[in-house]
Amino acid sequence: MHDLGYARLDTDRARRTGDPEVVYGAGKTPEQLVGILRTLHAAHPERAVLATRLSDEAMKAVQSEVPGAVLDLEARAATIGPLPEPAGTVAVVSAGTSDAPVAAEAALTARVYGAGVARVNDVGVAGLHRILAARADLDAADCLIVVAGMEGALPSVVGGLTGTPLVAVPTSVGYGASFGGIAALLGMLNSCAPGVTVVNIDNGFGAGVFAARVARNAR
Amino acid sequence: MHDLGYARLDTDRARRTGDPEVVYGAGKTPEQLVGILRTLHAAHPERAVLATRLSDEAMKAVQSEVPGAVLDLEARAATIGPLPEPAGTVAVVSAGTSDAPVAAEAALTARVYGAGVARVNDVGVAGLHRILAARADLDAADCLIVVAGMEGALPSVVGGLTGTPLVAVPTSVGYGASFGGIAALLGMLNSCAPGVTVVNIDNGFGAGVFAARVARNAR
């Protein structure tokens, strides 16, 4: 257990659960993030650490002051340390370009948690041909993450095409009566496709953790 | 102007607007409905009268006590008097069997307001092949009415397939976080397909009026 003053770090947690260490960047200063990443990495240099929800300033600080850190600009995240061998496959499907950051966070998280990842971008429900064209990718995955804002209809359409376990991520993309993602969240909770599960609005991280756990354990 | 005690009937309204007379059945007793239908029909036997939202008792009373009335059991509605010549076509698309009463109300209303009507049933978004198979019907119509409950995703999918004007009707079908149709309503208001308009939950009547006005005026 390390005590940095602004955070107590349980550096043995990863060993116990097999999951990587994760740092939730929102609300932390760049200096704090740099300190936490260095400490976690030094304690277990053989395992990955993931930092999410990084501000522009935090990404710059990590890049310049944490040697070995790898930034994912789309996901607004960083990793340090070797990623685990991928086991199983998570396919991350996203509707529009505005949903890309959440999809990227989900994809990176799934990868750091030990799954292989495939991305299927830009397949909104108003353009069915793109979804239909991606059908083989959907069937090949062990778990799907489907990311969409606005009306959140994509999980229903994808869920109707395949029997692969499907985690839906509503995003806050939209305006007016989208109410910051509530419309998409409700749409996904009420999906007519059986077997769709849902996470919190913009919670790419949670979807990635869940899907990786499913994929890692798949045949 | 006729005064029945429980209702003042403006029997010349139809002549002024070209629309039929309409009686909203909810909250009226069977006796009141029978009286209103007889009075309206007697005033203008050459035009149609439409009664909607009829209870079981009201439908029985209308059938036995209003000669010439035609019941639509699915729509829970009745008409009396000759329907107008159909002009243009409204296609009414519905997702599930539970949405059928609202779709039937929309279809009957559009017909009584002067449009021809085509029905496309049972085309939920989790079964895309049925929607794709109906594409010719969608393109042939002058206005579409798309009826769906739960997540309300069908208008987005249909709206992505065609450029025909599309009115979406959310239904109260669902449970839990469907909140009596709110999820479907929000989904439709946030549709990613451009040019989707929406009416109140379960308001097949309003959609039918609007669509008939569009279709009647179409080339």
Added chain:
Amino acid sequence: MHDLGYARLDTDRARRTGDPEVVYGAGKTPEQLVGILRTLHAAHPERAVLATRLSDEAMKAVQSEVPGAVLDLEARAATIGPLPEPAGTVAVVSAGTSDAPVAAEAALTARVYGAGVARVNDVGVAGLHRILAARADLDAADCLIVVAGMEGALPSVVGGLTGTPLVAVPTSVGYGASFGGIAALLGMLNSCAPGVTVVNIDNGFGAGVFAARVARNAR
């Protein structure tokens, strides 16, 4: 299909549907918008491109770096390329001066999508004489767009005066219990005038698309 890195552009979509290309400006940088407009215009210089929801910076960049672009300051939008011949007429009615940007977006959109457009401004329900004076314009149109914030009562009043198809647009104008346009949205969804349809809060674009499709196909 053009790939600009930050956007994949389907430059043949317009040919397939007959609609113009549209760029939703919110969330895009001025540089991205300039790039997209140039690419779309170059691919099909004979057709119109519409860019909406432009920031001040984006409007300046478009004006100085996209030759031939025409700005609509009130609508916060731009077009490039020749507009289609107008077919049919959309009348855009708005309640207060604060609703003008949404009304202007609706009007420009309807025009770019191929309809002729008439504007009727500043006709709030608390001043009935202005609405009554505009009655001829309302009857002459093939489709009405009625834009209002606060209590959103204008569509009910206009819808009681005319049988023209009417699309209502709630705006986020108001404060306190207007809840960013929810009061107006609910008012319009519950309109006592039959045949009123509604779009999302501030969604002038969606109303314009819908109304143009109705007007283009009108007799």
Added chain:
Amino acid sequence: MHDLGYARLDTDRARRTGDPEVVYGAGKTPEQLVGILRTLHAAHPERAVLATRLSDEAMKAVQSEVPGAVLDLEARAATIGPLPEPAGTVAVVSAGTSDAPVAAEAALTARVYGAGVARVNDVGVAGLHRILAARADLDAADCLIVVAGMEGALPSVVGGLTGTPLVAVPTSVGYGASFGGIAALLGMLNSCAPGVTVVNIDNGFGAGVFAARVARNAR
């Protein structure tokens, strides 16, 4: 102070405030209501007592067991004892026939609280000619009560026609996104007509009390 076991009655309250005694009938048994009315009337037979929100059973019990009680079937209310001399005028305006019970409760309450009352029925915003025809009645009153459900737009229209103080009463009339009167309540709170005040959904009684106090004190 009388103690009936199920109620403590402050039979001198009326003398102190000049207002009548009022019994809120919801949740009370017919027997309790009969007992309360008899006790209040016996204590001050020279003043009026008002009982509101009576069930069918309560109205029957009052009629048969409280001699001198006068029932108002539309308002679902009863009075006993002489009404005060009317002072000033309250005009009660209502939109649709379904709003009539709330309007009747408001009118009876205003009368029992000492104002003269005029009724203006069936003047929905989708039929402006009826409202315009009632303009003289609106201007002649000392206070207006405007009752409407659905979108609740009537107070805005009436408030734009006159400078008389106006109390708006939203009703629970409607379905779907009317949410039991919330749409009308929000519409009235956001009225663009200045000087509109609002009471709780279906609260005809509260509007009547307020308006009577204004009218009684008017020149």
Added chain:
Amino acid sequence: MHDLGYARLDTDRARRTGDPEVVYGAGKTPEQLVGILRTLHAAHPERAVLATRLSDEAMKAVQSEVPGAVLDLEARAATIGPLPEPAGTVAVVSAGTSDAPVAAEAALTARVYGAGVARVNDVGVAGLHRILAARADLDAADCLIVVAGMEGALPSVVGGLTGTPLVAVPTSVGYGASFGGIAALLGMLNSCAPGVTVVNIDNGFGAGVFAARVARNAR
């Protein structure tokens, strides 16, 4: 009718209704406000003009560029032209110091609309002695305006002490589950004191207009 480009001014409205001209400052630039005030004042220098919801910049611009304008810093408002003779009395009661701006707006509005005004400040329900001490002022008024945020309980307490007509104004003062004034609004709509009416959150202006109309017409 004056057309300033950014506003059409109906300079004869005041003559028709007897009310002053009012300019709602929110969303207008200082330059626009200066222009409107000058135009309205020039058209009818013998009557008052009221400008509300002024920003700091707007107040400075009005002070330096509109000779004769009088600023009310607490109400964030300005008047120009002679105020009418006061008729009747409006008492404005407010709960906490944070509610003062809304109370000041209500008081100034009532004064400009022709009533005399008394202020009773800082009388929260958690300190009953202050309310009880103000009882004579409450009884002497023709109409009360009671302004409160947080739980909005003050109108119930005041309404239990007096039979004077009472308009309640919820304010957005509070945090967390006050939801920007919703808690106070609901509290006031559900007041157990009979005859309380309510206006929109922070709508001191509307309460002032209403109360002045009541007071001006009082005996």
Added chain:
Amino acid sequence: MHDLGYARLDTDRARRTGDPEVVYGAGKTPEQLVGILRTLHAAHPERAVLATRLSDEAMKAVQSEVPGAVLDLEARAATIGPLPEPAGTVAVVSAGTSDAPVAAEAALTARVYGAGVARVNDVGVAGLHRILAARADLDAADCLIVVAGMEGALPSVVGGLTGTPLVAVPTSVGYGASFGGIAALLGMLNSCAPGVTVVNIDNGFGAGVFAARVARNAR
């Protein structure tokens, strides 16, 4: 641990915590309640058992089939076994007669959990003299429970009069915009009196448990 098929009873829980056994009656059949009460009482006849939220049928069954059970008709509850010696005092204050069942549940619960209880009924905020008259009772208690529906203002007034710890219980009494107790709940959460805590709507039981724990431990 007893297993009745429909319930597993942990008959030693009371010994461990010092609290009585409690049976939540909602959703249980009269037969189940009779069986549970008998079993719990037989296991520890020297301690009290409390059953809450009993239907009419359940109360009858308990009365006839559970010898020694004592019914509290107002609280819709029953106890069996000797009540503990009272330690400290809880004062239960309620606003209106409709709030009485919740207040009675709170009072009985506090008593069964070991506190002495005083009741102060019928002290709504619109009648301050009754509250002021009860001030000595409020100061004498170790913990207050204040029960109110509608606007839920009573805790603020009581909390301003005394420094005794105060638990507020919102009730579902009201209609329209009371939203089944939400208005009262929000009012209490936003109380301007410092140190007011709140429980769920109609949760007299929870307030009683909490207050008894405070009172039992008081000097």
Added chain:
Amino acid sequence: MHDLGYARLDTDRARRTGDPEVVYGAGKTPEQLVGILRTLHAAHPERAVLATRLSDEAMKAVQSEVPGAVLDLEARAATIGPLPEPAGTVAVVSAGTSDAPVAAEAALTARVYGAGVARVNDVGVAGLHRILAARADLDAADCLIVVAGMEGALPSVVGGLTGTPLVAVPTSVGYGASFGGIAALLGMLNSCAPGVTVVNIDNGFGAGVFAARVARNAR
């Protein structure tokens, strides 16, 4: 494809997807349910059919008129035909006895969809020892379903104890501010345990489908 008049049955769907046929019983008459079950079973007697959300009447009708049907009274469901060989394990954890029907529906669904099932009942968060005692069962499962009403905290506690994929099911158990399951739903969506996914309120069926798909594919 069979057409029964009241339903079109796609009797080949199961063959295509490997999932059983499912009949959603809510809103269907006992006669319709009997007819559908017979038809589906006759078409593919070698596979299971599942009927959920059965009313008392429907359960009686199925028992007496569908030979071979097996009722699950707790789940309010029925199956007919041989269940598939179980593959993998789903553990269904539930908080209180009121949550049992939803947990039973989830368990039966998972079993019919091909997974083995373990039940862990009555492990509310206020009794941690029971949860801790079940830890081995949690770790042994391939997927967890955690069912809870009221505050919905159980998934967070369980999710903190194990890395097994966890699907949370909020139930409508509770009252007052539980809002029919919304409190539990929000609690689960905001779980601080990473990797929790959620389905609609009371949607045991959806959780069962999802979990079975995960378990069937597990190593």
Added chain:
Amino acid sequence: MHDLGYARLDTDRARRTGDPEVVYGAGKTPEQLVGILRTLHAAHPERAVLATRLSDEAMKAVQSEVPGAVLDLEARAATIGPLPEPAGTVAVVSAGTSDAPVAAEAALTARVYGAGVARVNDVGVAGLHRILAARADLDAADCLIVVAGMEGALPSVVGGLTGTPLVAVPTSVGYGASFGGIAALLGMLNSCAPGVTVVNIDNGFGAGVFAARVARNAR
């Protein structure tokens, strides 16, 4: 009574109630806060004054211009004057590091109101071992304050471990469907642990006042 122009200070209130003077810093300028603190301290230098919700600027101004003031940076608060002798113990338990400011405000408030305080930090429900390790501290306290955001489950877990009176404080920590603390608030109101009471979102102050009153009066 001191009148500073911007505030009326009742400098004898503390003497009457035994509580300290409190200044709510939100919405006050640094200059106002400095003035109020000096005046209150000068009036009663022998007692404590507490200032909460201080901005960065306010904390700097207090530090440099109010000699003797003691800042609590974590709580964003300041005190001046001697703290009272601690009587009884309040234990403040918090879930995550983001909840620390609210927990610190609660702890400081309880201390200034006269209780001794113990802190138990960083004991989220997803890590039960930390909670279990703190059990002795929980049992030793006279009142618990449990602070948590996100799903707000901690009070249920703590309340299941101990019979100490427990006040729950929801925080606005979270995102998406946490809705600024609503999820935590609802979770706490619906806690399955009996005897949990709740205060407003982020209201550490109110919880501290209440808990201190309980602890001061404890045996």
